[in-house]
Amino acid sequence: MGAVGYLVRGGMSFYGRQVGLAANLVRSISVVLADGKLVRATANEHADLFWALRGGDGGFGVVTQIEVSLFPMAQVITGGIFWSAEYAEPILDRWQQWCRTAPERASTSMRLLNLPPLPGIPDQIAGRPVIGLDGAVSVPQESDPASGLRILDQMLPPLRAVAEPLLDTWAPKRLAELLLTHLDPPQPLIYQIDHFLLGDLGSDGIEALVAAAGPTSGSNLLVVALRQLGGAFATGSANGGVVDHLDAAYAHLALGVPSPVAAPWPRPGTAGCRRNVRSEAAGEAVRRRFLCSRASAA
Numbered sequence: 001m002g003a004v005g006y007l008v009r010g011g012m013s014f015y016g017r018q019v020g021l022a023a024n025l026v027r028s029i030s031v032v033l034a035d036g037k038l039v040r041a042t043a044n045e046h047a048d049l050f051w052a053l054r055g056g057d058g059g060f061g062v063v064t065q066i067e068v069s070l071f072p073m074a075q076v077i078t079g080g081i082f083w084s085a086e087y088a089e090p091i092l093d094r095w096q097q098w099c100r101t102a103p104e105r106a107s108t109s110m111r112l113l114n115l116p117p118l119p120g121i122p123d124q125i126a127g128r129p130v131i132g133l134d135g136a137v138s139v140p141q142e143s144d145p146a147s148g149l150r151i152l153d154q155m156l157p158p159l160r161a162v163a164e165p166l167l168d169t170w171a172p173k174r175l176a177e178l179l180l181t182h183l184d185p186p187q188p189l190i191y192q193i194d195h196f197l198l199g200d201l202g203s204d205g206i207e208a209l210v211a212a213a214g215p216t217s218g219s220n221l222l223v224v225a226l227r228q229l230g231g232a233f234a235t236g237s238a239n240g241g242v243v244d245h246l247d248a249a250y251a252h253l254a255l256g257v258p259s260p261v262a263a264p265w266p267r268p269g270t271a272g273c274r275r276n277v278r279s280e281a282a283g284e285a286v287r288r289r290f291l292c293s294r295a296s297a298a
């Protein structure tokens with residue numbers, strides 16, 4: 001994905017619970033306006049435009065340059081741990097309990113995956129429904145490297161106790177390796193996506209989510225994810241833009257890819273997942289906790 005599209009829409013990274021939305025780190029944006037004029041927007045020049053471009057998407061002109069602040073990071077502990085999707089409910093339940101008090105240095109995603117056997121997808125999780133926890137535990141420069149491993153030691157054992165994982169790759173790694181954690185394909189992909197923000201799911205919300213997207217749901221979505229928010233995602237920034245924080249516990253995402261051998265578009269599809277998760281019958285608890293949406297309802 002492009003850096004500009006990522007930044008003007010807010011930008012959630014795996015350091016986000018520690019440093020907040022990426023748009024909060026933007027110092028200046030150069031943009032060509034509709035009248036052809038090139039302006040540089042900062043907190044002091046074209047301040048309204050600077051505010052709108054940080055989270056308000058790119059409809060204000062063509063961005064040609066963005067200057068961002070950096071933050072020091074010594075190392076990252078990253079990877080993924082995966083189980084057969086039949087364990088989705090207890091795994092989600094234990095992860096949710098951990099999320100409620102998790103340290104800000106940890107940013108994780110719990111994902112129901114149905115990935116085809118393609119290059120880059122590990123054999124243990126390809127071609128079968130699985131549930132997996134991936135993400136990052138940051139090791140800032142001034143911190144003790146062992147402190148990251150201690151966070152991992154609180155996060156993983158309760159999950160490992162549910163069932164034997166199919167694959168576990170969590171380990172200290174080079175910073176650049178974080179880009180591979182999500183198993184995103186390096187080539188461009190045609191996909192259909194839906195997302196919205198959720199509060200705490202509770203056990204009834206987890207049940208509804210698994211009914212909508214779990215192994216017996218009939219869903220052929222490739223990815224149904226809950227991304228852990230809170231921490232610095234929730235606090236915003238003193239001079240932030242129009243979107244400088246996310247007031248929710250999780251960002252939900254559902255992604256499908258059209259397939260020549262299956263239905264032309266996912267069935268029940270991302271809209272179906274939304275409908276199921278929000279329906280009175282299957283997901284009243286999730287619907288109640290539904291906070292906001294940028295996409296139109298199905």
Ligand SMILES: Cc1cc2nc3c(=O)[nH]c(=O)nc-3n(C[C@H](O)[C@H](O)[C@H](O)COP(=O)(O)OP(=O)(O)OC[C@H]3O[C@@H](n4cnc5c(N)ncnc54)[C@H](O)[C@@H]3O)c2cc1C
Pocket residue numbers: 001002003004005006008009010011012013057058059061062063064184
């Ligand atoms: C596989 C995958 C993983 C993702 N993971 C994450 C993630 O971890 N965190 C996260 O925050 N998001 C994630 N996203 C979402 C992604 O950040 C957004 O879709 C982002 O908007 C993509 O930007 P783009 O420039 O690549 O896409 P585009 O579709 O080209 O652009 C998206 C929008 O950005 C604006 N834009 C782009 N370039 C310019 C420009 N030069 N000037 C003005 N406006 C511009 C336009 O409004 C455009 O409509 C992911 C998406 C995918 C497909």
